[in-house]
Amino acid sequence: METALENLSKEDLLKMVSSMSKQNELLHQEREILSQERDYLKAQVEMLQAYAVRTEA
Numbered sequence: 001m002e003t004a005l006e007n008l009s010k011e012d013l014l015k016m017v018s019s020m021s022k023q024n025e026l027l028h029q030e031r032e033i034l035s036q037e038r039d040y041l042k043a044q045v046e047m048l049q050a051y052a053v054r055t056e057a
Contacts, residue, residue: 008016 005013
């Protein structure tokens with residue numbers, strides 16, 4: 001019994017791997033952007049919390 005991957009031609013398999021690699025790279029870039037945004041927002045929260053503590057005193 002053959003699997004679906006065994007039925008693919010070499011060219012189709014290469015296209016599929018290339019597409020998956022591109023998708024992986026895009027996801028990696030998106031994760032980096034979201035990590036930077038998270039870090040920025042965490043810094044903003046810390047600044048606002050410090051400001052709130054100073055204004056309460």
